Amino acid sequence: MNITRRNILKTTLAASSAVALPHLWLPSSGEAWGATLKKGEPIKVGLLFSLTGSLAVPEEDSTLVMQYAIDEINKAGGVAGVPVEPVIVDAKSDFAVYSEKAKELILRDKVIALFGCYTSASRKAILPTVMQRNHLLYYPTCYEGAECTQNTICTGPLANQHSKDLIPFMVGNFGKKVFFVGSNYVWPKESNKNAKIWLEQAGGELLGEEYIPLGSSEFGPVLNKIRDAKPDFIFSTVVGASDIAFHKQFKQEGFKVDDMPIASLTTGEIETRAMGAEFGAGHFLSAPYFQTLDNPTNHKFVEGFLSSKYGKNGTTHYNMEETYISAYVFKAGFEKAAAEVGFENVTPRAIRDHSGGLVIEDAVSPEGQVWIDKDNFNTWLKPKIGQCQADGTFKVVRAAAEQVAPDPYSIYPDLGVCTADGLKAPDGKIRKSVI
Amino acid sequence: MDLGSLLNALILGVSIASIWLIAALGLTIIYGTAGVINMAHGELIMLGAYSSYMLQFYLGVPYLLCLPVSFVIVALVGLALERGLIRYLYKRPLDTLLATYGVSLVLMQGVRLIFGSDPKYLAVPEIFQSNVMLGSVSLSVFRIVVLLVTALLVLALWLLFYKTRFGIQVRAVMQDKEMAASFGINSSRIYMMTFALGAGLAGVAGALFGVLAIVLPTMGASYVVQAFLMVVVGGGSLAGSVVASGVTGELQSVFAFFTNDTLARFIIFVLIVVFLRFRPQGLFAQAGARR
Numbered sequence: 258m259n260i261t262r263r264n265i266l267k268t269t270l271a272a273s274s275a276v277a278l279p280h281l282w283l284p285s286s287g288e289a290w291g292a293t294l295k296k297g298e299p300i301k302v303g304l305l306f307s308l309t310g311s312l313a314v315p316e317e318d319s320t321l322v323m324q325y326a327i328d329e330i331n332k333a334g335g336v337a338g339v340p341v342e343p344v345i346v347d348a349k350s351d352f353a354v355y356s357e358k359a360k361e362l363i364l365r366d367k368v369i370a371l372f373g374c375y376t377s378a379s380r381k382a383i384l385p386t387v388m389q390r391n392h393l394l395y396y397p398t399c400y401e402g403a404e405c406t407q408n409t410i411c412t413g414p415l416a417n418q419h420s421k422d423l424i425p426f427m428v429g430n431f432g433k434k435v436f437f438v439g440s441n442y443v444w445p446k447e448s449n450k451n452a453k454i455w456l457e458q459a460g461g462e463l464l465g466e467e468y469i470p471l472g473s474s475e476f477g478p479v480l481n482k483i484r485d486a487k488p489d490f491i492f493s494t495v496v497g498a499s500d501i502a503f504h505k506q507f508k509q510e511g512f513k514v515d516d517m518p519i520a521s522l523t524t525g526e527i528e529t530r531a532m533g534a535e536f537g538a539g540h541f542l543s544a545p546y547f548q549t550l551d552n553p554t555n556h557k558f559v560e561g562f563l564s565s566k567y568g569k570n571g572t573t574h575y576n577m578e579e580t581y582i583s584a585y586v587f588k589a590g591f592e593k594a595a596a597e598v599g600f601e602n603v604t605p606r607a608i609r610d611h612s613g614g615l616v617i618e619d620a621v622s623p624e625g626q627v628w629i630d631k632d633n634f635n636t637w638l639k640p641k642i643g644q645c646q647a648d649g650t651f652k653v654v655r656a657a658a659e660q661v662a663p664d665p666y667s668i669y670p671d672l673g674v675c676t677a678d679g680l681k682a683p684d685g686k687i688r689k690s691v692i
Numbered sequence: 693m694d695l696g697s698l699l700n701a702l703i704l705g706v707s708i709a710s711i712w713l714i715a716a717l718g719l720t721i722i723y724g725t726a727g728v729i730n731m732a733h734g735e736l737i738m739l740g741a742y743s744s745y746m747l748q749f750y751l752g753v754p755y756l757l758c759l760p761v762s763f764v765i766v767a768l769v770g771l772a773l774e775r776g777l778i779r780y781l782y783k784r785p786l787d788t789l790l791a792t793y794g795v796s797l798v799l800m801q802g803v804r805l806i807f808g809s810d811p812k813y814l815a816v817p818e819i820f821q822s823n824v825m826l827g828s829v830s831l832s833v834f835r836i837v838v839l840l841v842t843a844l845l846v847l848a849l850w851l852l853f854y855k856t857r858f859g860i861q862v863r864a865v866m867q868d869k870e871m872a873a874s875f876g877i878n879s880s881r882i883y884m885m886t887f888a889l890g891a892g893l894a895g896v897a898g899a900l901f902g903v904l905a906i907v908l909p910t911m912g913a914s915y916v917v918q919a920f921l922m923v924v925v926g927g928g929s930l931a932g933s934v935v936a937s938g939v940t941g942e943l944q945s946v947f948a949f950f951t952n953d954t955l956a957r958f959i960i961f962v963l964i965v966v967f968l969r970f971r972p973q974g975l976f977a978q979a980g981a982r983r
Binding site for chain 1: 700911944948956
């Protein structure tokens, strides 16, 4: 090689960028995801949930059920004939750790997809990383919508699949007057914006709206206000440990479930177990899944999970089921992509591109058939309303006849429609990666 | 706004005050006597809740009996902690802060290892799950129980500190450790006893909070901050903590009545910061050589 200025520049540049800035090196496809899949080596996926801290209660279950699903998939031959290997990290209920661990999983462990988060706050913390690396996040629980990224697939209900049936059901059965109580962060506030619209359509009347700091266990002042307002029912978006304190104090302060039931978006089997069934009995929950759903797939899921080494918590609930399904959405998406572009060429992008319209059949999905929307990559599912029984399980009192379309911008029609390429505004402009 | 609702808010304020106070009692004793900034106080509360859970779940002990037994169990933990660690650190207050913080993490993760991170459940007699109505005033029975237990403990502590020989010794050590020692008081033993006492009080608080809210390895974290605020505002004395909790509880309830819960807490914390700006020694500063 001749020593010319150009050659020296070229080699030093290449060397220095390779040595000093390895994380800026991009493969020719323009994607940072640099690993190539090899036959015979397992497919790595990242499980980014909190195993410690205040979010550990639901998220530890998510990690366990994902491991269960992956074991099940591997026993049945893996994904495209290759076993899946979970890389498990602990996000410690700290949003900075979520973002740091997401980077590690993508860049160091070179996982092909992330499964993670339970709160909108943590999802919003890692999405910039996921989008920048053109990677793929399976978000396996409910959220408020109003996002249109090209890097997520969500298997939980959106606001329009969550409270749209619940509010008219409660107004019809218990009365028009309602009091909103929520935890003080983004999801309850956005959910309540939706709920207010459904309430207006149902002819209901909002008597008051109160928010409690996350983790707080003092509901005395709020319950006093509710006592004065005398609503017909309470609509709750209180989450986590606070939710349990809320239900306990509701009964301790002398409120009767028959006079004023709580309609919740989050109080599932895990919460009623923790608070004691007598505090949960009689209240309502809207969710796509309950442990008591009577179908062969669910029986198999419940029995299989509880008898496995991951089933120590003794229950299944909607959040776990949505997480379980996400593993099968990944499997189906990966296999479809592998069939089209070849196993070695599967990238997170390719999986996402081939996931629109994927159907998870009755035989796999414990909540019944669901499918992934081809435009916004949320899930078509059947919302159900359950009433908590004396033993802490839920009896389905109402189920949608058909799968309901996910609509992330249902209350923001002016912003546009989420399509596979981005958020399409009414004037036809498309914006990518909207969070 | 009607008068009945306001009266309700005022009475609720007393109840909130008792919750703040019982969380702070143990810390007051430990900080006030030994000057130890005990960051593990929240986890001692958590241990109290788990002790009650264990007693109830494995031995079938009735709930009311769980309260004194939890006191003893957590007091023994506190005793071991003091003998094994804290007593080497009395001359290094900043190190006790770090060491007790470490202890809090160890306790939290230890409980998680043994019991798992899923929430536990404390059963209480049916009567505690109801409320009493007096005219337009409504109060839950369990809140009354918390109030009574708190009042009883405050009375017992007052008697202990001001009417017994042990109390005189404690107050002597508080004022001047060396001088007290030269009069033949075993100050090391006094420290040990007060630390165990403080830990036991946290245990009782935990047994009560497990019923009001939830039994979780992380439950202590939410109480330790408010407990510290009460101790600092009160100045480290028993009377200080009582007054600080009373005022704070009432203010929280009344502000929440007129505005909302989030704003009420905001106002309280602002008021505390302003108060400490002008009176950093707290409400009732102690006479003494140490601080």
